[in-house]
Amino acid sequence: MKISVIFEDTGVEEEHDFETKPRAGDLVTLTRDGKGEDYIVIIEPDPDHTHDDGRDGHPTKARVRPA
Secondary structure (H helix, E strand, O other): OEEEEEEOOOOOEEEEEOOOOOOOOOEEEEEEOOEEEEEEEEEOOOOOOEOOOHHHOOEOEEEEEEO
């Protein structure tokens, strides 16, 4: 699933692929500028802001910081 990720250190928002919904505290590796870097999810996607399939749908945004 594609989720918009906001990077806390730069404020940049990018779309990334996730296999599962990221949760606060998860360590994720995201590829930026062709290089994989580790980030910690600090704010998980808001379940009230999902795609058309309602609260059980996949999330749209997450906030991360460098690990």
